Amino acid sequence: MATEDRPAQGEARTDLSDLVRNRRAELRLSLRAVEARTVDPVSGEPLCKYSWINKLEKKLAIVPPAYEQLEALATALELPVSRVQEAAGAQFFRIDTVWSVSGEARALAIQADRMTSEQREQLRRLIETIAGPEVP
Incomplete structure (x- = not known):
């Protein structure tokens, strides 16, 4: 049986999806604005592409993010990286801190x-x- 904080075994987790969608709304940022805030200063390329962020928010299947992407998302959404890591761990690996x-x-x-x-x-x-x- 699911609790308010944790879904039942086998149910999909949406912790990171929810965090990103809700925080983006709080900051009134478009998907493109979030993508622009994740640009790697060395390569000039976004670490989180528009299509990946869009799929994440819509809870569609995506490749779990690498640490660099989590760090970029945290910066883009003005959140501590630990909070973004915790949400990603819960969603993709069912890790509950x-x-x-x-x-x-x-x-x-x-x-x-x-x-x-x-x-x-x-x-x-x-x-x-x-x-x-x-x-x-």
Whole structure:
């Protein structure tokens, strides 16, 4: 039986398709605009072609994206690459990331992505002080 978050075994996953379609709508971008935002600065070619993005959004069969495409999509859609990777992992490989039962660990990780490396180090030290050192 499917849950609200996860389809039943054998049901198609649409996590990345939904994320891309919804975020594109939020940003009011056309498919061509997303394609243009994925242009590789070295080759000058888009890493995510219009037809691929269109098929992805329509939930049609496509070749799973490579990391470079996920990174380009994240940039184009102004999202953290980790969020795009998580959606792709769920859709194409049925990988469900489990952060914690409460979801607090994920919320902390998302906030940490917004910090500088110095701030993350301070946070790590604070957590070690409160929770104690990691036990091997």
